[in-house]
Amino acid sequence: MHKPRQDRALKHIALIVIALIWPTLLLLTMFVIGLNGWLRDCPMWLEPAGALALSLLLCATAVIVMGLLRNIRNNQQISWRIDGLPRLEQATAAQLHSALPGLKAVGLRVWVCDAPLAFTTGRRSPVIVLSNWLLENLDHEELIATVAHELAHIQGRDSLLLFWLHSLCPHGWWLRPLRHQLQQLNLLLEKRADSTSIALTGQPMALASALVKAGRHLTVPPVAPMLSLTGNSNTTLLRQRVSLLLNGHEAGGGADWSLGLLLAGFLSVTLLLTAYAQAKPCLGWQCDLPTATSRHSTAPHFPSITQ
Template sequence: MNSTTALVFAVLALLLAGPVPAVFSRATWPYRAPRAALVLWQAIAIAAVLSAFSSGLAIGGLLLVPGPDGRPTTAPTDEIEALGLPLWILYVVVLAITLSIGAKLVFSFVQVFVRTRRRRARHRVLVDLLDRSSDSGRPFPGVRNADIRVLDAVEPIAYCLPGLRQRVVLSEGVLTNLNRSEITAILSHERSHLRSRHDLVLEAFTAVNEAFPRIVRSRSALGSVQLLVELLADDSAVKVTGPTPLARALVTCAGSTAPRGALAAGGPSTLIRVRRLGGARTDIRISIAAYLAAAIILVLPTIFVAMPWLDELGRLLGSS
């Protein structure tokens, strides 16, 4: 490996962490291919992480200068003698930054995982205590499943709590203001989130967003992925009830809120989603192009990462 390789990976990591998500988030074609767009977002995130690590490790590889016997050395004194003190310090600092980003990434994943599940567990206990779905004095047509909880609130509220003990939470306002087909649409939407484990996708993007330095990261990726998982859940509900009941239910629940860690049916993206329900459906050509782009973004950096390190390994084994 050489400094050019490290520079290329550094530039690629910066582009994939900032400008590329900013541009991608303004595109409208993902509305016609949300699943493929979500895969492309995941490929961009993984490639950004790989490129960041590759840049730092490429610099770290430059520290393995040939020693007196021709074999790569890890002795600092030999490295300083071969590289010069200023360059050696620069390489060590870059390697340390890379390792710190890796440690922060692992820490962010653990932190997001633990924090989110604690919030969900506390809220799950709360909705179980406040549940009125079994109230004999208030019939709730079509709401009989064990995972559904009904809250005594007049505002239309609908959201789900993912996890091993899943919950779909509705308010009395939803049951009062929606008809049977609209309630079915909302339930289908929320259960699509639970079935597809969209929460894990959002947790991963949250962790990556928190791991990258604030100056280079972009929140566009997280916001776009949040919208895409809602579009996917909408598509699942449309297959059950059609677009009209879902659109009416989304408008009714547009102002609903949900605790952090839950997935709400309404929210700020409601207008975009309702407009999409009356527009074009999934475009297979766009999907294919997005899947190909995702494969290229993942495969090419991986190849360019693996080949230099295989060369280094071969050189090390050949010198032994």
């Protein structure tokens, strides 16, 4: 990947990450402020409208925490399953290590399935998993290019990035614009891995050939738990990647105006909420409103009269 194009891709990825975590950070900030007000017996958060808003923020926070715990559990289960897979045969592994020195600290496992599947998993001890279909149908150069693509995901810490994004932005909050940006991020990460693979091997045609072979054999393969060679069977993404590898430019590429509109919308909402908070003394860390009601309030206490 040329330096200007690489810089543009990196900036694009950074902007998408900001757009995906922005609403979550906004929700968490509002929840912390609301919880602080409720604990300080602020009347605004004790009234029905304020209590309802705080309840909704609590539900959103619970979704984030539960999503994070679920992803941690799923990753652990995947690691246990990967540990039980057979290792790549020593002769093939030696050839791959000779062609790609960066594989020294990476495990190589074989997934027995009749599908063109290759993916990477693990953070502290990364592992590249290859299906036996790939080992049987790709030639030597194509296999090296495929493994280099997965090695690029490891070097870019792409799996870790997606882990946190899917935890902090679960299912894109079920909003089409955010789900679209998640798809765009996957596309950019796959293209960046393709470019790194070319830099490592100097064989763009080998990777393109591997993608074409994989695309022709796509039926309904098992869903890869991580970033995969075929982009989880996304044929549109495959065509774009092959076009970029063969022609050096994207077919139908253009500016992503939806991302700019999304960021502008989040910025506007944040500014409006900030202005509203400044106008309401109770939305800060100190509540200046008189305590009319309290969640701890009891019957009035009268001092005892002693004779």
